[in-house]
Every structure is written in structure tokens, then in C-alpha cells.
Amino acid sequence: MQETIVGAINDALHAEMATDDKVVVFGEDVAESGGVFRATDGLKDRFGKERVTDTPLSEIAIVGGAVGLAMYGYRPVAEIQFSGFLTPAFDQLVTQASRIRWRTRGEWTAPLVVRTPYGAGVKALEHHSESLEGAYGHVPGLKVVVPSTPHDAKGLLIAAIRDPDPVLFLEPKHIYRSFNGELPEESYKVPIGEAAVRREGTELTVVSWGAMMEPTMAAVENHGVDAEVIDLRTVSPLDHETIVESVKRTGRALVVHEAARTGGFGSELVARINDDALYYLEAPVERVTGFDIPVPLLSMEDYYLPNPPRIEEGIRRVLEH
Numbered sequence: 001m002q003e004t005i006v007g008a009i010n011d012a013l014h015a016e017m018a019t020d021d022k023v024v025v026f027g028e029d030v031a032e033s034g035g036v037f038r039a040t041d042g043l044k045d046r047f048g049k050e051r052v053t054d055t056p057l058s059e060i061a062i063v064g065g066a067v068g069l070a071m072y073g074y075r076p077v078a079e080i081q082f083s084g085f086l087t088p089a090f091d092q093l094v095t096q097a098s099r100i101r102w103r104t105r106g107e108w109t110a111p112l113v114v115r116t117p118y119g120a121g122v123k124a125l126e127h128h129s130e131s132l133e134g135a136y137g138h139v140p141g142l143k144v145v146v147p148s149t150p151h152d153a154k155g156l157l158i159a160a161i162r163d164p165d166p167v168l169f170l171e172p173k174h175i176y177r178s179f180n181g182e183l184p185e186e187s188y189k190v191p192i193g194e195a196a197v198r199r200e201g202t203e204l205t206v207v208s209w210g211a212m213m214e215p216t217m218a219a220v221e222n223h224g225v226d227a228e229v230i231d232l233r234t235v236s237p238l239d240h241e242t243i244v245e246s247v248k249r250t251g252r253a254l255v256v257h258e259a260a261r262t263g264g265f266g267s268e269l270v271a272r273i274n275d276d277a278l279y280y281l282e283a284p285v286e287r288v289t290g291f292d293i294p295v296p297l298l299s300m301e302d303y304y305l306p307n308p309p310r311i312e313e314g315i316r317r318v319l320e321h
């Protein structure tokens with residue numbers, strides 16, 4: 001069947017709640033209205049108010065409650081309405097959820113999922129468009145997943161719900177409904193920690209993830225370069241081997257992400273490439289990113305986000321060096 005990313009997420013939640021009665025869903029407006037983007041639509045009617053619950057407006061309570069439920073046998077899926085609102089619960093993710101396994105020497109785990117729409121492109125208000133995957137990817141013990149297709153959205157979310165450790169599931173809202181993709185009706189998992197090679201090539205390796213995959217693929221096609229395009233899918237754990245092996249074959253690399261440039265996850269990718277593929281490089285690794293400012297409002301948001309012309313310019317810089 002054909003489905004959007006948000007539809008795939010809804011399908012995954014229905015499938016896992018039907019399979020395991022320990023899976024519970026909660027967050028602001030997820031029950032009565034089906035979530036601000038309708039990702040949880042129909043769950044309350046099917047599974048009842050005890051398993052699908054609206055919460056008060058408190059991100060600390062939402063994530064903190066998920067930690068407690070996870071430690072006592074449930075599989076909580078908590079929704080934070082926008083990723084910019086997740087920062088009040090940073091403490092629960094960093095000092096609690098991510099450390100339970102280490103702190104108890106494996107006696108306890110916290111198998112929870114925090115779902116949240118992230119990124120710019122929908123001209124939302126302040127604190128609605130952040131892209132902070134680099135900050136969360138820095139936390140040991142916390143897995144960070146970013147799908148870019150309906151197929152991966154369903155398979156990665158199912159894998160995240162079944163995972164024994166906490167997973168932050170970042171959903172690129174800019175492409176929630178921008179295209180349909182083939183979606184198997186049955187349940188399946190896409191492995192966490194494995195990147196996807198979306199396009200094979202020999203001249204250049206381009207790495208991106210989330211909503212930036214669309215303009216990245218467009219730029220590669222427009223430029224006509226024989227590029228290998230890698231979709232990370234998982235920021236942490238990172239599929240280091242796929243990236244390094246690709247760069248060793250192509251000798252050139254470009255990283256594209258919408259987060260601010262300084263300290264963005266692209267910096268880690270550049271460092272990894274320099275660590276293990278430096279002597280294969282024919283040019284310095286380039287980055288095309290957002291700017292070092294808060295995501296601007298309204299029309300200026302389009303200028304902030306990497307677009308095909310900006311990415312093509314990055315491709316030219318790498319190839320002409």
C-alpha cells in the first residue's frame with residue numbers, strides 16, 4: 001500500500017499496540033484529537049483511554065513518567081509535540097533514561113521511545129523548528145533515529161519500540177505528508193544503526209538524513225554528478241563503516257544537514273572521515289548546513305534551510321578542489 005511518513009508512523013503504532021499490550025502511548029493531545037499532526041489518530045478508539053492518554057503540558061512529567069513505566073515492564077511511547085519543547089526534559093533523557101543500564105550494571109533498562117516532530121520547513125513559531133540531533137546524539141546510552149521515507153518510518157519505529165534501551169525518534173515534519181511511499185502491511189523492523197545507500201556512485205560521497213534527503217537527491221540529479229548518497233537513518237549508533245568505506249571509494253565527501261553549522265552532527269562525520277579515510281581524500285570534506293542562528297520565522301526560513309542550489313554549490317567546491 002501507499003502511505004505518507006505520518007501515516008506510516010500511525011500504522012506502526014497500531015501494529016505494536018495490537019501485538020504487545022505493554023505498549024502505551026501518551027503525550028499532549030495524543031488521545032482525543034490524535035495529536036497535532038494526527039500521528040496517533042484512532043489509537044484511543046481502538047485501544048482505550050488507559051493505553052492512550054492525554055497528559056498535562058509538562059515535558060518533564062511526560063519523559064519522567066516514561067522512564068518509570070519502562071523500568072517496570074511497560075513499553076511507553078511518549079510524544080513531545082515539537083522537538084523544541086524537549087529541552088525541559090533533557091535532564092530525564094540524559095541523567096536518567098540513558099544511564100539506567102550503566103548505573104545498574106545491566107540489571108535494569110529503560111525501553112522507552114520519545115517521538116517528536118523536528119526540523120524546519122513548515123513556517124512554525126519559535127521553538128517549533130529546532131534540529132538538535134547533534135546534542136542528543138552526543139549522549140551515551142541514548143539512541144537517536146531519523147527516518148526519511150515511509151518504509152523506514154514504520155520499520156524504524158517498530159524497531160525502536162522493541163529496543164531494550166531508550167530511543168529518541170525524530171520525525172521530519174517538513175516531509176510528513178509531502179510524498180507517498182510503498183509500505184508493507186505486515187510488521188517489520190528496519191535495523192537501528194544501519195545507514196541506507198540511496199544512490200550508488202563513484203565521484204563523491206554525500207551524507208544526509210531526515211528532510212534534507214529530498215533536496216540532497218535533487219541537487220545530485222541536477223548537477224549530474226556520479227555521487228553515492230547515504231541516508232544515515234540513525235545518528236546514534238552511527239553506521240561509521242558504511243560512510244568510511246564509501247569515502248575510500250570516491251575520495252570526496254559532502255555532508256548536508258539543516259541544523260546550525262557549529263557543533264552540528266556534520267562536524268562528527270567530518271572528524272570520523274578524517275580519522276579513518278584521510279589518506280583517501282582528494283579534497284577537504286565540505287558541509288552544507290543551516291546557519292548559526294535560531295531558525296528564522298516565515299519567509300526567511302526558506303533561506304535558512306539548505307536547498308538544491310546551495311547543495312550544488314557544495315558539490316562544485318568538492319569536485320573543483
